[in-house]
Amino acid sequence: MSAREERLVTADNLWKIDAWLDAVDVYAKPHFDYVNSQLVNTGIKFGNGPTRMTAFIGDTIVRHENGSHTVLSAKDAAELDRLRARVAELEQSLERRTSLLRDVQKIARKRTNESQGRREYGAKLKARNAELEAAAALVAKFCADRASYITSILNCHPDNAHDYNRWQGHAESRRQLSEALGLPVGWPAEDKLPPVPQQRQQEDPHDGPLASRYAVPHDLPAIPHQTTGRCPDCKGTFEDCTCGGAA
Structure with missing residues:
Protein backbone atom coordinates (compact mmCIF):
# COMPACT_ATOMS: atom_id res chain seq x y z
CA MET A 1 0.00 0.00 0.00
CA SER A 2 1.54 3.27 -1.13
CA ALA A 3 1.33 6.62 0.58
CA ARG A 4 -1.17 9.30 -0.38
CA GLU A 5 -0.04 11.58 -3.20
CA GLU A 6 -1.45 14.78 -4.63
CA ARG A 7 -0.78 16.63 -7.88
CA LEU A 8 -2.02 20.13 -8.67
CA VAL A 9 -3.03 20.43 -12.33
CA THR A 10 -1.57 23.45 -14.09
CA ALA A 11 -1.12 24.39 -17.77
CA ASP A 12 2.58 23.74 -17.48
CA ASN A 13 2.58 20.30 -15.86
CA LEU A 14 -0.11 18.45 -17.81
CA TRP A 15 2.47 16.22 -19.49
CA LYS A 16 4.06 15.42 -16.07
CA ILE A 17 0.69 14.40 -14.66
CA ASP A 18 0.10 12.24 -17.76
CA ALA A 19 3.39 10.43 -17.11
CA TRP A 20 2.56 10.16 -13.36
CA LEU A 21 -0.73 8.41 -14.22
CA ASP A 22 0.80 6.19 -16.92
CA ALA A 23 3.34 4.95 -14.37
CA VAL A 24 0.53 3.12 -12.54
CA ASP A 25 -1.23 1.99 -15.75
CA VAL A 26 -3.98 4.64 -15.64
CA TYR A 27 -5.03 5.83 -19.06
CA ALA A 28 -4.88 9.62 -19.46
CA LYS A 29 -5.31 12.11 -22.29
CA PRO A 30 -5.69 15.89 -22.62
CA HIS A 31 -9.12 17.50 -22.25
CA PHE A 32 -10.10 20.35 -24.57
CA ASP A 33 -12.82 22.99 -24.33
CA TYR A 34 -13.77 25.95 -26.49
CA VAL A 35 -12.74 29.21 -24.93
CA ASN A 36 -13.59 32.35 -26.88
CA SER A 37 -14.29 30.20 -29.96
CA GLN A 38 -10.91 28.57 -29.65
CA LEU A 39 -10.21 24.98 -28.69
CA VAL A 40 -8.00 25.12 -25.59
CA ASN A 41 -6.44 22.39 -23.43
CA THR A 42 -8.23 22.96 -20.11
CA GLY A 43 -7.31 19.79 -18.24
CA ILE A 44 -6.72 16.05 -18.39
CA LYS A 45 -8.97 13.00 -18.57
CA PHE A 46 -7.92 9.75 -16.93
CA GLY A 47 -9.37 6.38 -16.07
CA ASN A 48 -11.54 3.92 -17.99
CA GLY A 49 -15.25 3.46 -18.35
CA PRO A 50 -17.50 4.74 -15.56
CA THR A 51 -14.49 5.60 -13.39
CA ARG A 52 -13.17 8.09 -15.96
CA MET A 53 -12.92 11.60 -14.56
CA THR A 54 -11.64 14.98 -15.64
CA ALA A 55 -9.28 17.22 -13.71
CA PHE A 56 -9.30 20.82 -14.87
CA ILE A 57 -6.47 23.28 -14.52
CA GLY A 58 -6.50 24.38 -10.87
CA ASP A 59 -7.90 21.03 -9.66
CA THR A 60 -5.93 18.51 -7.61
CA ILE A 61 -5.63 14.80 -8.45
CA VAL A 62 -5.36 12.65 -5.31
CA ARG A 63 -3.91 9.13 -5.38
CA HIS A 64 -5.05 7.30 -2.26
CA GLU A 65 -3.25 4.56 -0.33
CA ASN A 66 -5.30 1.84 -2.05
CA GLY A 67 -4.25 3.07 -5.52
CA SER A 68 -7.55 4.78 -6.43
CA HIS A 69 -7.77 8.39 -7.63
CA THR A 70 -10.12 11.27 -6.94
CA VAL A 71 -10.27 14.86 -8.08
CA LEU A 72 -10.54 17.86 -5.84
CA SER A 73 -11.81 20.99 -7.44
CA ALA A 74 -10.00 24.24 -6.79
CA LYS A 75 -12.74 25.15 -4.34
CA ASP A 76 -12.54 21.78 -2.62
CA LEU A 83 -9.33 22.21 7.02
CA ARG A 84 -5.72 21.04 7.14
CA ALA A 85 -4.68 24.36 8.65
CA ARG A 86 -7.50 24.03 11.15
CA VAL A 87 -6.39 20.49 11.99
CA ALA A 88 -2.84 21.70 12.51
CA GLU A 89 -4.13 24.48 14.75
CA LEU A 90 -6.21 22.01 16.74
CA GLU A 91 -3.25 19.65 17.05
CA GLN A 92 -1.12 22.48 18.44
CA SER A 93 -3.90 23.39 20.84
CA LEU A 94 -4.22 19.74 21.83
CA GLU A 95 -0.48 19.55 22.43
CA ARG A 96 -0.61 22.65 24.61
CA ARG A 97 -3.54 21.29 26.56
CA THR A 98 -1.88 17.91 26.85
CA SER A 99 1.24 19.58 28.21
CA LEU A 100 -0.91 21.58 30.63
CA LEU A 101 -2.72 18.40 31.65
CA ARG A 102 0.63 16.73 32.35
CA ASP A 103 1.61 19.66 34.57
CA VAL A 104 -1.73 19.48 36.36
CA GLN A 105 -1.32 15.74 36.87
CA LYS A 106 2.19 16.31 38.21
CA ILE A 107 0.90 18.93 40.64
CA ALA A 108 -2.00 16.66 41.59
CA ARG A 109 0.39 13.78 42.35
CA LYS A 110 2.56 16.11 44.40
CA ARG A 111 -0.43 17.39 46.34
CA THR A 112 -1.67 13.84 46.80
CA ARG A 119 -2.68 12.63 57.05
CA GLU A 120 0.21 10.58 58.41
CA TYR A 121 1.50 13.58 60.36
CA GLY A 122 -2.02 14.24 61.67
CA ALA A 123 -2.27 10.62 62.83
CA LYS A 124 1.06 10.99 64.63
CA LEU A 125 -0.15 14.21 66.25
CA LYS A 126 -3.34 12.50 67.41
CA ALA A 127 -1.34 9.62 68.87
CA ARG A 128 1.03 12.04 70.57
CA ASN A 129 -1.91 14.07 71.87
CA ALA A 130 -3.43 10.91 73.32
CA GLU A 131 -0.12 10.15 75.04
CA LEU A 132 0.06 13.67 76.46
CA GLU A 133 -3.55 13.50 77.64
CA ALA A 134 -2.82 10.20 79.38
CA ALA A 135 0.30 11.71 80.98
CA ALA A 136 -1.69 14.79 82.03
CA ALA A 137 -4.30 12.53 83.64
CA LEU A 138 -1.56 10.76 85.60
CA VAL A 139 -0.10 14.10 86.72
CA ALA A 140 -3.54 15.38 87.71
CA LYS A 141 -4.17 12.21 89.73
CA PHE A 142 -0.73 12.55 91.32
CA CYS A 143 -1.55 16.11 92.40
CA ALA A 144 -5.07 15.19 93.54
CA ASP A 145 -3.64 12.49 95.81
CA ARG A 146 -2.50 15.32 98.11
CA ALA A 147 -5.92 15.24 99.73
CA SER A 148 -5.39 11.65 100.89
CA TYR A 149 -2.01 12.58 102.39
CA ILE A 150 -3.59 15.57 104.13
CA THR A 151 -6.22 13.25 105.60
CA SER A 152 -3.48 10.93 106.81
CA ILE A 153 -1.64 13.89 108.37
CA LEU A 154 -4.75 15.08 110.19
CA ASN A 155 -5.38 11.60 111.53
CA CYS A 156 -1.75 10.97 112.41
CA HIS A 157 -1.07 9.70 115.94
CA PRO A 158 1.07 12.09 118.03
CA ASP A 159 3.70 9.39 118.47
CA ASN A 160 4.01 8.76 114.68
CA ALA A 161 6.42 11.54 113.71
CA HIS A 162 8.06 9.33 111.06
CA ASP A 163 4.92 8.88 108.96
CA TYR A 164 3.87 12.48 109.62
CA ASN A 165 7.07 13.83 108.12
CA ARG A 166 6.89 11.41 105.21
CA TRP A 167 3.29 12.34 104.41
CA GLN A 168 4.17 16.00 104.81
CA GLY A 169 6.80 15.61 102.06
CA HIS A 170 4.30 13.95 99.73
CA ALA A 171 1.73 16.70 100.33
CA GLU A 172 4.27 19.51 99.87
CA SER A 173 5.65 18.11 96.60
CA ARG A 174 2.13 17.78 95.20
CA ARG A 175 1.25 21.31 96.25
CA GLN A 176 4.31 22.77 94.52
CA LEU A 177 3.66 20.78 91.34
CA SER A 178 -0.02 21.80 91.30
CA GLU A 179 0.86 25.47 91.62
CA ALA A 180 3.53 25.20 88.88
CA LEU A 181 1.07 23.53 86.46
CA GLY A 182 -1.92 25.67 87.38
CA LEU A 183 -3.85 22.74 88.80
CA PRO A 184 -6.16 22.99 91.83
CA VAL A 185 -4.32 22.40 95.10
CA GLY A 186 -5.79 19.71 97.34
CA TRP A 187 -7.02 20.91 100.74
CA PRO A 188 -5.86 22.39 103.09
CA ALA A 189 -2.84 24.66 102.91
CA GLU A 190 0.27 23.68 104.85
CA ASP A 191 -0.15 26.55 107.36
CA LYS A 192 -3.50 25.04 108.40
CA LEU A 193 -2.03 21.67 109.33
CA PRO A 194 -1.64 20.62 112.97
CA PRO A 195 1.82 20.95 114.50
CA VAL A 196 4.32 18.20 114.04
CA PRO A 197 3.69 15.61 116.74
CA GLN A 198 6.52 15.22 119.22
CA GLN A 199 7.24 11.73 120.31
CA ARG A 200 6.81 11.41 124.07
CA GLN A 201 9.95 10.69 126.03
CA GLN A 202 10.06 7.21 127.36
CA GLU A 203 9.98 6.82 131.13
CA ASP A 204 13.01 5.53 132.97
CA PRO A 205 12.80 1.93 134.05
CA HIS A 206 11.65 1.26 137.61
CA ASP A 207 15.17 0.28 138.62
CA GLY A 208 16.94 3.11 136.79
CA PRO A 209 19.26 5.64 138.47
CA LEU A 210 16.46 8.20 138.73
CA ALA A 211 13.83 5.80 139.97
CA SER A 212 12.27 6.37 143.40
CA ARG A 213 9.99 4.17 145.44
CA TYR A 214 8.40 7.20 147.16
CA ALA A 215 8.47 5.29 150.49
CA VAL A 216 8.95 7.04 153.90
CA PRO A 217 12.09 5.64 155.45
CA HIS A 218 11.81 4.38 159.00
CA ASP A 219 14.75 6.54 160.25
CA LEU A 220 12.97 9.89 159.55
CA PRO A 221 11.37 11.73 162.50
CA ALA A 222 7.71 11.21 162.84
CA ILE A 223 5.35 13.96 161.83
CA PRO A 224 3.38 15.26 164.87
CA HIS A 225 -0.23 14.25 164.84
CA GLN A 226 0.33 12.70 161.44
CA THR A 227 -2.82 10.73 161.89
CA THR A 228 -4.86 13.89 162.09
CA GLY A 229 -3.17 15.44 159.07
CA ARG A 230 -3.14 18.95 160.66
CA CYS A 231 -0.62 21.25 162.38
CA PRO A 232 -1.04 21.07 166.18
CA ASP A 233 -0.31 24.82 166.52
CA CYS A 234 -2.18 26.55 163.66
CA LYS A 235 -4.52 23.65 162.95
CA GLY A 236 -3.76 23.99 159.25
CA THR A 237 -3.00 21.14 156.88
CA PHE A 238 0.56 20.12 156.39
CA GLU A 239 0.57 21.86 153.01
CA ASP A 240 -0.96 25.09 154.41
CA CYS A 241 1.08 25.30 157.64
CA THR A 242 3.10 28.52 158.01
CA CYS A 243 4.11 28.41 161.67
CA GLY A 244 6.46 25.52 161.32
CA GLY A 245 4.65 23.32 163.74
CA ALA A 246 4.04 20.75 161.03
CA ALA A 247 7.75 20.35 160.42
Whole structure:
Protein backbone atom coordinates (compact mmCIF):
# COMPACT_ATOMS: atom_id res chain seq x y z
CA MET A 1 0.00 0.00 0.00
CA SER A 2 1.54 3.27 -1.13
CA ALA A 3 1.33 6.62 0.58
CA ARG A 4 -1.17 9.30 -0.38
CA GLU A 5 -0.04 11.58 -3.20
CA GLU A 6 -1.45 14.78 -4.63
CA ARG A 7 -0.78 16.63 -7.88
CA LEU A 8 -2.02 20.13 -8.67
CA VAL A 9 -3.03 20.43 -12.33
CA THR A 10 -1.57 23.45 -14.09
CA ALA A 11 -1.12 24.39 -17.77
CA ASP A 12 2.58 23.74 -17.48
CA ASN A 13 2.58 20.30 -15.86
CA LEU A 14 -0.11 18.45 -17.81
CA TRP A 15 2.47 16.22 -19.49
CA LYS A 16 4.06 15.42 -16.07
CA ILE A 17 0.69 14.40 -14.66
CA ASP A 18 0.10 12.24 -17.76
CA ALA A 19 3.39 10.43 -17.11
CA TRP A 20 2.56 10.16 -13.36
CA LEU A 21 -0.73 8.41 -14.22
CA ASP A 22 0.80 6.19 -16.92
CA ALA A 23 3.34 4.95 -14.37
CA VAL A 24 0.53 3.12 -12.54
CA ASP A 25 -1.23 1.99 -15.75
CA VAL A 26 -3.98 4.64 -15.64
CA TYR A 27 -5.03 5.83 -19.06
CA ALA A 28 -4.88 9.62 -19.46
CA LYS A 29 -5.31 12.11 -22.29
CA PRO A 30 -5.69 15.89 -22.62
CA HIS A 31 -9.12 17.50 -22.25
CA PHE A 32 -10.10 20.35 -24.57
CA ASP A 33 -12.82 22.99 -24.33
CA TYR A 34 -13.77 25.95 -26.49
CA VAL A 35 -12.74 29.21 -24.93
CA ASN A 36 -13.59 32.35 -26.88
CA SER A 37 -14.29 30.20 -29.96
CA GLN A 38 -10.91 28.57 -29.65
CA LEU A 39 -10.21 24.98 -28.69
CA VAL A 40 -8.00 25.12 -25.59
CA ASN A 41 -6.44 22.39 -23.43
CA THR A 42 -8.23 22.96 -20.11
CA GLY A 43 -7.31 19.79 -18.24
CA ILE A 44 -6.72 16.05 -18.39
CA LYS A 45 -8.97 13.00 -18.57
CA PHE A 46 -7.92 9.75 -16.93
CA GLY A 47 -9.37 6.38 -16.07
CA ASN A 48 -11.54 3.92 -17.99
CA GLY A 49 -15.25 3.46 -18.35
CA PRO A 50 -17.50 4.74 -15.56
CA THR A 51 -14.49 5.60 -13.39
CA ARG A 52 -13.17 8.09 -15.96
CA MET A 53 -12.92 11.60 -14.56
CA THR A 54 -11.64 14.98 -15.64
CA ALA A 55 -9.28 17.22 -13.71
CA PHE A 56 -9.30 20.82 -14.87
CA ILE A 57 -6.47 23.28 -14.52
CA GLY A 58 -6.50 24.38 -10.87
CA ASP A 59 -7.90 21.03 -9.66
CA THR A 60 -5.93 18.51 -7.61
CA ILE A 61 -5.63 14.80 -8.45
CA VAL A 62 -5.36 12.65 -5.31
CA ARG A 63 -3.91 9.13 -5.38
CA HIS A 64 -5.05 7.30 -2.26
CA GLU A 65 -3.25 4.56 -0.33
CA ASN A 66 -5.30 1.84 -2.05
CA GLY A 67 -4.25 3.07 -5.52
CA SER A 68 -7.55 4.78 -6.43
CA HIS A 69 -7.77 8.39 -7.63
CA THR A 70 -10.12 11.27 -6.94
CA VAL A 71 -10.27 14.86 -8.08
CA LEU A 72 -10.54 17.86 -5.84
CA SER A 73 -11.81 20.99 -7.44
CA ALA A 74 -10.00 24.24 -6.79
CA LYS A 75 -12.74 25.15 -4.34
CA ASP A 76 -12.54 21.78 -2.62
CA ALA A 77 -8.75 22.01 -2.55
CA ALA A 78 -8.96 25.43 -0.91
CA GLU A 79 -11.41 24.03 1.62
CA LEU A 80 -9.10 21.09 2.19
CA ASP A 81 -6.20 23.44 2.79
CA ARG A 82 -8.33 25.39 5.21
CA LEU A 83 -9.33 22.21 7.02
CA ARG A 84 -5.72 21.04 7.14
CA ALA A 85 -4.68 24.36 8.65
CA ARG A 86 -7.50 24.03 11.15
CA VAL A 87 -6.39 20.49 11.99
CA ALA A 88 -2.84 21.70 12.51
CA GLU A 89 -4.13 24.48 14.75
CA LEU A 90 -6.21 22.01 16.74
CA GLU A 91 -3.25 19.65 17.05
CA GLN A 92 -1.12 22.48 18.44
CA SER A 93 -3.90 23.39 20.84
CA LEU A 94 -4.22 19.74 21.83
CA GLU A 95 -0.48 19.55 22.43
CA ARG A 96 -0.61 22.65 24.61
CA ARG A 97 -3.54 21.29 26.56
CA THR A 98 -1.88 17.91 26.85
CA SER A 99 1.24 19.58 28.21
CA LEU A 100 -0.91 21.58 30.63
CA LEU A 101 -2.72 18.40 31.65
CA ARG A 102 0.63 16.73 32.35
CA ASP A 103 1.61 19.66 34.57
CA VAL A 104 -1.73 19.48 36.36
CA GLN A 105 -1.32 15.74 36.87
CA LYS A 106 2.19 16.31 38.21
CA ILE A 107 0.90 18.93 40.64
CA ALA A 108 -2.00 16.66 41.59
CA ARG A 109 0.39 13.78 42.35
CA LYS A 110 2.56 16.11 44.40
CA ARG A 111 -0.43 17.39 46.34
CA THR A 112 -1.67 13.84 46.80
CA ASN A 113 1.67 12.92 48.31
CA GLU A 114 1.58 16.05 50.46
CA SER A 115 -1.96 15.22 51.54
CA GLN A 116 -0.89 11.69 52.42
CA GLY A 117 2.02 13.13 54.39
CA ARG A 118 -0.34 15.50 56.21
CA ARG A 119 -2.68 12.63 57.05
CA GLU A 120 0.21 10.58 58.41
CA TYR A 121 1.50 13.58 60.36
CA GLY A 122 -2.02 14.24 61.67
CA ALA A 123 -2.27 10.62 62.83
CA LYS A 124 1.06 10.99 64.63
CA LEU A 125 -0.15 14.21 66.25
CA LYS A 126 -3.34 12.50 67.41
CA ALA A 127 -1.34 9.62 68.87
CA ARG A 128 1.03 12.04 70.57
CA ASN A 129 -1.91 14.07 71.87
CA ALA A 130 -3.43 10.91 73.32
CA GLU A 131 -0.12 10.15 75.04
CA LEU A 132 0.06 13.67 76.46
CA GLU A 133 -3.55 13.50 77.64
CA ALA A 134 -2.82 10.20 79.38
CA ALA A 135 0.30 11.71 80.98
CA ALA A 136 -1.69 14.79 82.03
CA ALA A 137 -4.30 12.53 83.64
CA LEU A 138 -1.56 10.76 85.60
CA VAL A 139 -0.10 14.10 86.72
CA ALA A 140 -3.54 15.38 87.71
CA LYS A 141 -4.17 12.21 89.73
CA PHE A 142 -0.73 12.55 91.32
CA CYS A 143 -1.55 16.11 92.40
CA ALA A 144 -5.07 15.19 93.54
CA ASP A 145 -3.64 12.49 95.81
CA ARG A 146 -2.50 15.32 98.11
CA ALA A 147 -5.92 15.24 99.73
CA SER A 148 -5.39 11.65 100.89
CA TYR A 149 -2.01 12.58 102.39
CA ILE A 150 -3.59 15.57 104.13
CA THR A 151 -6.22 13.25 105.60
CA SER A 152 -3.48 10.93 106.81
CA ILE A 153 -1.64 13.89 108.37
CA LEU A 154 -4.75 15.08 110.19
CA ASN A 155 -5.38 11.60 111.53
CA CYS A 156 -1.75 10.97 112.41
CA HIS A 157 -1.07 9.70 115.94
CA PRO A 158 1.07 12.09 118.03
CA ASP A 159 3.70 9.39 118.47
CA ASN A 160 4.01 8.76 114.68
CA ALA A 161 6.42 11.54 113.71
CA HIS A 162 8.06 9.33 111.06
CA ASP A 163 4.92 8.88 108.96
CA TYR A 164 3.87 12.48 109.62
CA ASN A 165 7.07 13.83 108.12
CA ARG A 166 6.89 11.41 105.21
CA TRP A 167 3.29 12.34 104.41
CA GLN A 168 4.17 16.00 104.81
CA GLY A 169 6.80 15.61 102.06
CA HIS A 170 4.30 13.95 99.73
CA ALA A 171 1.73 16.70 100.33
CA GLU A 172 4.27 19.51 99.87
CA SER A 173 5.65 18.11 96.60
CA ARG A 174 2.13 17.78 95.20
CA ARG A 175 1.25 21.31 96.25
CA GLN A 176 4.31 22.77 94.52
CA LEU A 177 3.66 20.78 91.34
CA SER A 178 -0.02 21.80 91.30
CA GLU A 179 0.86 25.47 91.62
CA ALA A 180 3.53 25.20 88.88
CA LEU A 181 1.07 23.53 86.46
CA GLY A 182 -1.92 25.67 87.38
CA LEU A 183 -3.85 22.74 88.80
CA PRO A 184 -6.16 22.99 91.83
CA VAL A 185 -4.32 22.40 95.10
CA GLY A 186 -5.79 19.71 97.34
CA TRP A 187 -7.02 20.91 100.74
CA PRO A 188 -5.86 22.39 103.09
CA ALA A 189 -2.84 24.66 102.91
CA GLU A 190 0.27 23.68 104.85
CA ASP A 191 -0.15 26.55 107.36
CA LYS A 192 -3.50 25.04 108.40
CA LEU A 193 -2.03 21.67 109.33
CA PRO A 194 -1.64 20.62 112.97
CA PRO A 195 1.82 20.95 114.50
CA VAL A 196 4.32 18.20 114.04
CA PRO A 197 3.69 15.61 116.74
CA GLN A 198 6.52 15.22 119.22
CA GLN A 199 7.24 11.73 120.31
CA ARG A 200 6.81 11.41 124.07
CA GLN A 201 9.95 10.69 126.03
CA GLN A 202 10.06 7.21 127.36
CA GLU A 203 9.98 6.82 131.13
CA ASP A 204 13.01 5.53 132.97
CA PRO A 205 12.80 1.93 134.05
CA HIS A 206 11.65 1.26 137.61
CA ASP A 207 15.17 0.28 138.62
CA GLY A 208 16.94 3.11 136.79
CA PRO A 209 19.26 5.64 138.47
CA LEU A 210 16.46 8.20 138.73
CA ALA A 211 13.83 5.80 139.97
CA SER A 212 12.27 6.37 143.40
CA ARG A 213 9.99 4.17 145.44
CA TYR A 214 8.40 7.20 147.16
CA ALA A 215 8.47 5.29 150.49
CA VAL A 216 8.95 7.04 153.90
CA PRO A 217 12.09 5.64 155.45
CA HIS A 218 11.81 4.38 159.00
CA ASP A 219 14.75 6.54 160.25
CA LEU A 220 12.97 9.89 159.55
CA PRO A 221 11.37 11.73 162.50
CA ALA A 222 7.71 11.21 162.84
CA ILE A 223 5.35 13.96 161.83
CA PRO A 224 3.38 15.26 164.87
CA HIS A 225 -0.23 14.25 164.84
CA GLN A 226 0.33 12.70 161.44
CA THR A 227 -2.82 10.73 161.89
CA THR A 228 -4.86 13.89 162.09
CA GLY A 229 -3.17 15.44 159.07
CA ARG A 230 -3.14 18.95 160.66
CA CYS A 231 -0.62 21.25 162.38
CA PRO A 232 -1.04 21.07 166.18
CA ASP A 233 -0.31 24.82 166.52
CA CYS A 234 -2.18 26.55 163.66
CA LYS A 235 -4.52 23.65 162.95
CA GLY A 236 -3.76 23.99 159.25
CA THR A 237 -3.00 21.14 156.88
CA PHE A 238 0.56 20.12 156.39
CA GLU A 239 0.57 21.86 153.01
CA ASP A 240 -0.96 25.09 154.41
CA CYS A 241 1.08 25.30 157.64
CA THR A 242 3.10 28.52 158.01
CA CYS A 243 4.11 28.41 161.67
CA GLY A 244 6.46 25.52 161.32
CA GLY A 245 4.65 23.32 163.74
CA ALA A 246 4.04 20.75 161.03
CA ALA A 247 7.75 20.35 160.42
